[in-house]
Amino acid sequence: MEIVDSYLIEIGQHLPEDSRQDILAELKVTLEEEIGDRAAQAGVEPDVQHAQAVLQRFGHPLKVASEYRPVRYLIGPDLYPAFLHTLRVLLTIAAVGVVVVSLVAAFAEGWQVGVWSLIDVGVSLLFWILVVTTGVFVAIEYSGERLGWYESWQPRRLASGSLGIIDRGDVMTNLVTEGVFLLWWNNVLVLPNVINGDSGSFVFNLGQVWAAYFWPFNVLVGACFVLHLYVLMKGVWQRPSLVLEIACNTALVAVLIVLVTSPEIVVVANETAGDQSEFLTNLVDRTLRISLLVISGFCVWDMWSAWRHFKGASWRRSSAA
Amino acid sequence: MSLDPQIAEKLLSEMRRGAIVLAVLGQLQREHYGYSLRKNLVDRGLHVEEGTLYPLIRRLEKQGLLTSEWREEDKRRKRFYRLSTDGREIYAQLMHDWQLLNTSIQKTTGRSE
Known part of the structure; x- marks a missing residue:
């Protein structure tokens, strides 16, 4: 038929x-x-x-x-968790690497980069890490080789004193934000500070009051950056990391509040905007103060989350008892 | 909350997968060709999709549990399968384990006589 x-x-x-x-x-x-x-x-x-x-x-x-065909995978279910784990670690290391190398190059050579160049570098790095890691794992899958991670695992390697599982997305967001801030704060990443109006351009800069906080910001945000990298690698919150998280965020909120209440946090570098000058100065000043308050809010939220982990852990201890 | 019918379907399919292998091996203690095997299983209340059964027979043959030969019957050339020596051994072992599992399940679900 x-x-x-x-x-x-x-x-x-x-x-x-x-x-x-x-x-x-x-x-x-x-x-x-x-x-x-x-x-x-x-x-x-x-x-x-x-x-x-x-x-x-x-x-x-x-x-x-x-x-009639054997089941084929590009990366099978046995290897997939290891693939994801490796990808996460490599991407974190790459993100941190970009920040550190940029900072070193900036201090040594006075190197600077624009926003689009930074995004371009980030996307290229992400692409190549994804391609190479996938390629390696596909080769492992097809060659029948195994990494031996699962077999060589030992309970004594478990992180001691875990007080809760981290929210990876949350920590990763913090890490990226802190990295970008450090690059900008150290003048590696150059953000546009010009508003073009009908009657001319308006260039603004941070006020003199910020200068006193150059090192405090570097130390505080740098500490948060290292802390979040460590926590991301561990995957869990521990007592010292929670204490540091609360301490760093408390200090950051204090500095930010001082800045919000300070006069002239923005200064105008040129005033070719004519009649719009006063209006634009007020607009930028108000926008920056609101932004600082919003950032303070995020820091308070992080402190609150860290505190909840503490409370959750004490509840767990009392219920276990 | 209503139960997703796909969950029950998936669990049933997982449970049947191993049982079908056992039933096929059991049936192939006697010689069968593909269609006659399926008819036999259906007659005994085990409905197996064609798309599952025929590839399964070939996989079992590839694993050395079945032997096969092409032969003419009713003026058609057909491929006949039966258990190999290894297949008989495995079948006996699987049947033994099946009985143990069945007893354990009955005990754990409180349905033992």
Whole structure:
């Protein structure tokens, strides 16, 4: 029957070559018998309708063919968790590497970079890490090699004194924000500080009051950066890391509040904006103060989260007792 | 909260997967070709999709649990399968384990006689 032959040809396209003819010959006999049986039950000669009904039940040619093939993965379920873990570690190291190398280059050579260049470097790095890591894991999957991570695991390597699992997205966001801030604060990343109006451009800079906080910000945000990198690698909050998290955020909030209440946190570098000058100065000043308050809010939220981990841990201890 | 019917379907399919292998090995103590095997299983209340059964027979043959030969019957060339020596050994072992598992399940679910 022509429809059966067409069905078998469709299946045959997706079968391994060495067993194709054998499988198709067997399927042909089976299909013809089933069609014959179906027609015999109805007391008629087999026709296309019977064939269609049987083929419909057999299923899509691609699905039938796939059942004859061994299950293949690019990266299988055994390796996938290790793949994700490796990717996460490499991406974190790369992100930190970009910040550290940029800071070193800035201090040594006075190197600077624009926003788009930084994004370009970040995306390229991300792409290559993804490609190389995937390639390595596909090679491991296909070669049948195993990393031996699961077999060599020992309970004594577990992090002691864990007070809770970290929110990876939250910590990663903090890490990236702190990295970008450090680059900008140390004049590596150059952000545009010009507003172009109808009557000219308006250049603004941070006020003199910020100068006193150059090192405090570097130390505080740098400490947060290192802390979040450490926590991200560990995957859990521990007592010292929570204490440091609360301490750093408290200090940051204090500095930010002082800045918000300070006069002239923004100064105008040129005043070619004419009549709009006063309006734009007020606008930038207000926007910056609101931004600082919002950042303070995020810091308070981080402190609150850290405190909840403490409380959660004490609740766990009392319920265990 | 209503139960997702796909969950029950998936659990049933996982549970049946091993049982089908056992049933197929059991049936192939006697010689069968693909379609006759399926009819036998259906007659005994075990409905197995064609797309699952026929590739399964070939996998079992590849694993050395079945032997096969092409032969003519009713003016058609058909491929007949039966248990190999290894297949008989494995089948006996699986049946033994199946009985133990069945007893354990009955005990743990409180349904033992």
